[in-house]
Amino acid sequence: xxFTCPQSQLIANLAFVSRAVxxxxxxxxxxxxxxxxxxxxxxxxxxxxxxxxAIRVRLAADVAESGVVTLPAKLLSDIVGKLPAADxxxxxxxxxxxATLTCGAGRxxxxxxxxxxxxxxxxxxxxxxxxxxxxxxxxxxxxxxxFAAATDETKRILTGVHVTGSATxxxxxxxxxxxxxxxxxxxxxxxxAAAPFALTVTIxxxxxxxxxxxxxxxxxxxxxxxxxxxxxxxxxxxxxxxxRLLDGSYPNYRQLLPTQFERQLSLERRSLMASLERIAVxxxxxNHIVKLSISQSQQEVALAVEAPEVAxxxxxxxxxxxxxxxxxAFNIRYLLDGLxxxxxxxxxxCANQANQPVVVQPVSExxxxxxxxxxxxxx
Amino acid sequence: xxFTCPQSQLIANLAFVSRAVxxxxxxxxxxxxxxxxxxxxxxxxxxxxxxxxAIRVRLAADVAESGVVTLPAKLLSDIVGKLPAADxxxxxxxxxxxATLTCGAGRxxxxxxxxxxxxxxxxxxxxxxxxxxxxxxxxxxxxxxxFAAATDETKRILTGVHVTGSATxxxxxxxxxxxxxxxxxxxxxxxxAAAPFALTVTIxxxxxxxxxxxxxxxxxxxxxxxxxxxxxxxxxxxxxxxxRLLDGSYPNYRQLLPTQFERQLSLERRSLMASLERIAVxxxxxNHIVKLSISQSQQEVALAVEAPEVAxxxxxxxxxxxxxxxxxAFNIRYLLDGLxxxxxxxxxxCANQANQPVVVQPVSExxxxxxxxxxxxxx
Numbered sequence: 001x002x003f004t005c006p007q008s009q010l011i012a013n014l015a016f017v018s019r020a021v022x023x024x025x026x027x028x029x030x031x032x033x034x035x036x037x038x039x040x041x042x043x044x045x046x047x048x049x050x051x052x053x054a055i056r057v058r059l060a061a062d063v064a065e066s067g068v069v070t071l072p073a074k075l076l077s078d079i080v081g082k083l084p085a086a087d088x089x090x091x092x093x094x095x096x097x098x099a100t101l102t103c104g105a106g107r108x109x110x111x112x113x114x115x116x117x118x119x120x121x122x123x124x125x126x127x128x129x130x131x132x133x134x135x136x137x138x139x140x141x142x143x144x145x146x147f148a149a150a151t152d153e154t155k156r157i158l159t160g161v162h163v164t165g166s167a168t169x170x171x172x173x174x175x176x177x178x179x180x181x182x183x184x185x186x187x188x189x190x191x192x193a194a195a196p197f198a199l200t201v202t203i204x205x206x207x208x209x210x211x212x213x214x215x216x217x218x219x220x221x222x223x224x225x226x227x228x229x230x231x232x233x234x235x236x237x238x239x240x241x242x243x244r245l246l247d248g249s250y251p252n253y254r255q256l257l258p259t260q261f262e263r264q265l266s267l268e269r270r271s272l273m274a275s276l277e278r279i280a281v282x283x284x285x286x287n288h289i290v291k292l293s294i295s296q297s298q299q300e301v302a303l304a305v306e307a308p309e310v311a312x313x314x315x316x317x318x319x320x321x322x323x324x325x326x327x328x329a330f331n332i333r334y335l336l337d338g339l340x341x342x343x344x345x346x347x348x349x350c351a352n353q354a355n356q357p358v359v360v361q362p363v364s365e366x367x368x369x370x371x372x373x374x375x376x377x378x379x
Numbered sequence: 380x381x382f383t384c385p386q387s388q389l390i391a392n393l394a395f396v397s398r399a400v401x402x403x404x405x406x407x408x409x410x411x412x413x414x415x416x417x418x419x420x421x422x423x424x425x426x427x428x429x430x431x432x433a434i435r436v437r438l439a440a441d442v443a444e445s446g447v448v449t450l451p452a453k454l455l456s457d458i459v460g461k462l463p464a465a466d467x468x469x470x471x472x473x474x475x476x477x478a479t480l481t482c483g484a485g486r487x488x489x490x491x492x493x494x495x496x497x498x499x500x501x502x503x504x505x506x507x508x509x510x511x512x513x514x515x516x517x518x519x520x521x522x523x524x525x526f527a528a529a530t531d532e533t534k535r536i537l538t539g540v541h542v543t544g545s546a547t548x549x550x551x552x553x554x555x556x557x558x559x560x561x562x563x564x565x566x567x568x569x570x571x572a573a574a575p576f577a578l579t580v581t582i583x584x585x586x587x588x589x590x591x592x593x594x595x596x597x598x599x600x601x602x603x604x605x606x607x608x609x610x611x612x613x614x615x616x617x618x619x620x621x622x623r624l625l626d627g628s629y630p631n632y633r634q635l636l637p638t639q640f641e642r643q644l645s646l647e648r649r650s651l652m653a654s655l656e657r658i659a660v661x662x663x664x665x666n667h668i669v670k671l672s673i674s675q676s677q678q679e680v681a682l683a684v685e686a687p688e689v690a691x692x693x694x695x696x697x698x699x700x701x702x703x704x705x706x707x708a709f710n711i712r713y714l715l716d717g718l719x720x721x722x723x724x725x726x727x728x729c730a731n732q733a734n735q736p737v738v739v740q741p742v743s744e745x746x747x748x749x750x751x752x753x754x755x756x757x758x
Contacts (some may be wrong), residue, residue, distance in 0.1 A: 075664070075690055082657040105695040106657055111688065278461040278485055285454070309490065311454055316484040 001067025001092040003037045003044050005059060007083045007103060010090075013046055013057045014077045016239070019210050021073040022050035027117075032070035034118045035090075039066040047121065048073060053207050054121050054242040069097050071112040079108050122242060128228040131197045133170070135218050137185040141172035142212050144183035144368045147337050149205040150176035160246040161208055162253075165199035173253050174205070179334045180253055181341065184367040201232055202250050207243030214239055257371060258357060261350035263323030265294055265301060266363065269347045273339050275315035276332055279305050282313045283332040289375050290332040294351075296321045305332075328354045329375045335360075338370035380446025380471040382416045382423050384438060386462045386482060389469075392425055392436045393456045395618070398589050400452040401429035406496075411449035413497045414469075418445040426500065427452065432586050433500050433621040448476050450491040458487050501621060507607040510576045512549070514597050516564040520551035521591050523562030523747045526716050528584040529555035539625040540587055541632075544578035552632050553584070558713045559632055560720065563746040580611055581629050586622030593618055636750060637736060640729035642702030644673055644680060645742065648726045652718050654694035655711055658684050661692045662711040668754050669711040673730075675700045684711075707733045708754045714739075717749035 014033070022030040034047040042063050047056045069092045076099075080088065083103040092099045097112040141163070150158035155176065162173045165187075173182045211234055215223075218236060226233040227245075234241045276290065282305040283290050293302040303315045328351060339347065344362030351358045360370040393412070401409040413426040421442050426435045448471045455478075459467065462482040471478045476491035520542070529537035534555065541552045544566075552561045590613055594602075597615060605612040606624075613620045655669065661684040662669050672681040682694045707730060718726065723741030730737045739749040 075660075078660040079657070079690070079692070082660050084653070106654065106692065107694075108661070108690060108692040110690045274463070275485065278458070281454075281457040281461050282487070311458070311487060311489045313458070313485065313487040315486075 001037045002065040003061040003063045004087050004089045005061035007085055007088045010088055011080045013059050017046045017048040017055045017057055018073045018077055020048035020050055020053045020055040029070055029113050029117045033073045034070045034115055036068040037063045037066050039063045049119055052244050056240040058238050068115040069112045070115050070118050071099055071110055076110055122231045124226055124228045128226055129197050130226045132222045133225050134222055135215055137187055139215050141170055141183050141185045142208055144341050145172035145174040145181050146205055146208055147341055148174040148179055148181040157202055157246050157248045157250055160202040160204050162202045162250040167196040178373055180371040182369045202246040203243055204246055211241055214241055261352055263326055263351045265319050265321050265349040266346055267317055267319040269339055271317055275303055275317055276336050279303050279313045279315055280332050282307050282311050285310055288331050288333055289329050291329045294321055294326045296325055329377045334372050380416045381444040382440040382442045383466050383468045384440035386464055386467045389467055390459045392438050396425045396427040396434045396436055397452050397456055399427035399429055399432045399434040408449055408492050408496050412452045413449045413494055415447040416442045416445050418442045428498055431623050435619040437617050447494040448491045449494050449497050450478055450489055455489055501610045503605055503607045507605055508576050509605045511601045512604050513601055514594055516566055518594050520549055520562050520564045521587055523720050524551035524553040524560045525587055526720055527553040527558055527560040536581055536625050536627045536629055539581040539583050541581045541629040546575040557752055559750040561748045581625040583625055590620055593620055640731055642705055642730045644698050644700050644728040645725055646696055646698040648718055648723055650696055654682055654696055655715050658682050658692045658694055659711050661686050661690050667710050667712055668708050670708045673700055673705045675704055708756045713751050
């Protein structure tokens with residue numbers, strides 16, 4: 001096997017697939033990336049697969065000799081990352097799996113492993129569906145939901161984002177038990193997704209974070225998405241991401257959303273975020289709790305944090321308040337997470353009592369509902 | 380006490396003095412910064428002092444009420460850092476030492492301590508000298524020496540930089556036992572330093588790293604430097620840095636420098652650095668050792684790193700070589716440190732045998748001598 005390509009191309013693609021290399025590999029080959037050079041197509045395929053997430057890219061290269069091998073991801077990336085911005089030649093000796101990289105006056109040897117033991121990528125079953133989804137819709141849905149998924153691995157199904165879809169819209173939902181974000185994104189009627197389909201999957205947040213990266217560098221407008229009951233595949237012309245789905249039934253989150261509210265509060269999203277960011281310095285010293293005092297007569301909301309014996313802080317914000325006064329407390333990080341994921345100029349807070357869930361919504365086209373449980377405090 | 384000043388001014392000065400706040404304070408007040416507002420001068424003085432290093436700044440402010448207090452450095456910096464870019468008012472209640480910061484619609488209270496217990500800054504004795512040194516000369520000397528000082532606290536005197544000076548030149552020397560950097564900087568004859576003085580001090584590297592920061596933001600050309608046998612003071616119009624000196628006699632490093640060399644090698648500094656940086660990826664996997672093979676017949680030097688069973692790398696560089704061939708090995712980091720501190724286009728490596736010290740020097744006006752001990756390797 002022997003190919004030549006620009007250093008910048010090689011390092012960018014190594015960095016991209018490396019995200020699917022096992023962090024603590026159970027077998028040495030899982031720390032490697034599979035390289036397959038194809039002389040006919042003048043292309044090199046790079047694959048990383050940690051048995052849960054797989055990433056594959058195709059890279060145009062000058063392939064002098066076809067072949068396949070696996071090479072250590074970290075070491076190779078470290079070396080290629082330092083090479084000068086010039087053409088790199090990778091030549092692999094078949095018997096020893098030793099790769100020699102040449103670039104300028106530098107010559108590096110890296111020891112690989114045969115590709116026979118590299119795990120095969122998962123295949124979809126016969127019941128699989130294929131749809132084409134707009135990149136922008138996926139971006140929007142992930143941005144509004146991914147942050148709310150549980151990071152605690154013991155929460156299993158909650159560590160994923162639940163995605164449901166038909167021909168006209170996708171819904172993304174994520175919750176960690178303390179807050180829930182539900183985002184609906186409309187698929188254009190005349191777009192590529194017009195064919196009907198039925199999507200109900202829970203995708204691991206980790207895979208979706210990689211999908212976010214893949215979407216960020218996408219020049220195409222639409223991705224092909226294939227799925228069955230066990231796996232989902234996102235595919236562009238050069239890049240493929242394959243993830244195992246989370247098993248089990250996702251909670252019926254719709255029933256958690258209150259339908260009526262006694263109090264409403266509208267205010268500028270950026271001002272609220274800036275005040276929260278400031279006062280978070282104190283809240284984070286203790287228990288991350290911020291108290292909101294909502295005053296109808298003053299048409300304002302006061303944010304307060306007390307860190308006894310250390311410091312206290314207070315921020316005042318004008319707001320449009322309807323309904324009677326309310327004192328309510330939140331985990332300041334949860335509140336900030338939700339506000340950051342929105343892009344509206346104004347947001348609306350809808351509340352009932354101090355011990356009942358609150359809903360934050362952007363005052364815009366964006367169809368996002370962010371539910372957050374207040375923290376119980378003694379007055 | 381009550382003063383008002385722009386947030387940007389306050390945070391910049393807090394950040395600067397905070398470097399002298401004790402990391403693990405033995406007394407609560409050492410975690411604080413001393414504030415003294417002077418209504419007559421319309422100035423606030425900030426002081427931090429960890430009993431070894433002190434930093435003092437003067438900050439122009441609108442002082443409505445004079446007074447003095449100490450406030451927690453970290454908390455105050457965290458809060459002020461988040462305030463909007465507007466005027467901040469700091470009002471301190473004398474009895475409780477409680478400071479109230481107001482900025483826009485935000486109001487923060489921070490609990491301080493009385494200034495009575497704050498340690499007084501060291502005073503110089505009657506034998507002290509005062510000189511004026513060019514900022515550029517100090518910068519140059521520190522850049523060429525500071526990196527070579529020992530970081531291991533048990534090496535005591537070697538954790539400092541030895542500075543000697545007269546009216547015409549300063550010499551900076553630092554060594555950690557494995558390498559030695561000696562830099563001479565010329566003081567202009569017609570400059571402010573023309574008055575004769577005799578400087579022989581070893582200044583802790585930690586204080587000099589702060590001096591480097593102070594020099595980097597200096598708009599003045601010259602700093603006042605006062606010293607006796609125990610302390611040294613660097614002073615500009617607004618900023619003062621006071622450091623305790625290291626006690627004990629500094630090794631006679633001049634006698635370590637070889638006076639004759641059997642072999643010389645000249646090469647481009649940047650090319651050598653780039654090749655070393657690349658190959659360092661492999662060297663750092665193991666023992667940081669790089670082997671140099673210097674060939675007179677080829678007029679080149681080969682850099683090689685072997686990490687058995689992992690990888691190997693080799694870089695070739697053209698060089699002007701005089702004297703017979705030599706195989707010699709170094710800690711790659713030590714070699715890189717020295718090259719980075721120089722600014723010449725070309726450097727010269729002067730060597731005798733593979734087990735004798737090597738001297739690296741810039742081929743330029745810069746008077747720096749970098750001595751490095753080779754590593755013994757079996758061939």
